[in-house]
Amino acid sequence: MSAPGQYILSMLAAVFWVDTALAQSSEGCRFEPVAGTSRQILRCQEGLTIIVEGGARFSLVDRDRNGNADAVRLRRKALLLEAPAGGVQGGFVVVTPQAIAAVRGTKWTVDVGQGKTSVFVLRGRVAVQRPASTAGVVLAPGEGVDVEAGTGKLTVKRWPAKRVSALMARLGQ
Incomplete structure (x- = not known):
């Protein structure tokens, strides 16, 4: 098994899901609406910050049940996440x-x-893989990957500035 695969599988070993239509203020996070937009910012313990695109559907997850979010299940739209090194155990x-x-x-x-x-x-x-796979890729700054359902190889690409700008604008950046 590849190193990214081993890392991701170990990360998921203790995951349990609380499925909600929209995430609520919980799991050690507090919501801050962004004035004049439909975006929200979640500020979580351990320095984790999540900017939520308006209309996103997601659930916060506390895998180790310590009261702090350490995973999110995203079903629609975008999140911008910042997790400081060593912040999220x-x-x-x-x-x-x-x-x-x-x-x-x-x-x-x-x-x-x-x-x-x-x-x-x-x-x-960031290590990325399909849920049913042990093979994955590791992305560095400026790199992205598009993952579609199926079993094809994941292709890492340097994203053009226009694509990055469009996504970041959706997130207020």
Whole structure:
């Protein structure tokens, strides 16, 4: 099994899901609405910050049941996440229908829509794989991957500035 695969599988070993239509203020996080927009910012213990695109559907997850979010299940739209190195004990995981993205300390986006998940890294490194796979890729700053359902190879690409700007604008950046 590849190193990214081992890391992601270990990250998911204790995951349990509380499925909600929209995430509520819980799991050690507090919501802050962004004035004049439909976006929200979640400020969580351990320095984790999540910017939520308006209309996103997601659930916060506390895998180790210590009262702090250490994973999120994203079903629609985008999140911009910033997890300081060493901040979230055991790392942080984003699970979507098509992909799993796991980190220990970084800043990255995950966007779900139209049958695919797109992951882009601004800082740090992010391991990405399909949920039913042990093979994955590791993204560095400026790199992204589009994950569609299926079993094909994941292709890491340097994203063009226009694509990055469009995604970041949706997140108020």
